[in-house]
Amino acid sequence: MTNPIASPTAPTSNAGSKSTGKTTSAADQQDRFMKLLVAQMKNQDPLNPMDNAQMTSQIAQINTVAGIEKLNATVESLAASFEALQARLTADADAAAATADTAAKPAAGAPASP
Structure with a gap:
């Protein structure tokens, strides 16, 4: 059984909110995501480890978000x-x-003049 952790693409309370003046950069979000992913891997059930496809999908999602922020x-x-x-x-x-x-x-x- 894997330890459920917040989705890496879920909005945080200050991400995307320009009214607070505190937006997180893509690098900050990626760093936080990698820390959460490592914690999830450390705390997973050894008899039922995280699927490689799941991990690859999560990494692809955070890279997509970072790319979209750079494009914006x-x-x-x-x-x-x-x-x-x-x-x-x-x-x-x-x-x-x-x-x-x-x-x-x-x-x-x-x-x-005429």
């Missing part, structure tokens, strides 16, 4: 860069439009 960080970085670029392009377009408006208006006292 990359997408957030790209989104921030895109927003900054968009703001700069908008400012440049506004400046160009203001310059064009100023150039199109005749100077005070100058005759209007």
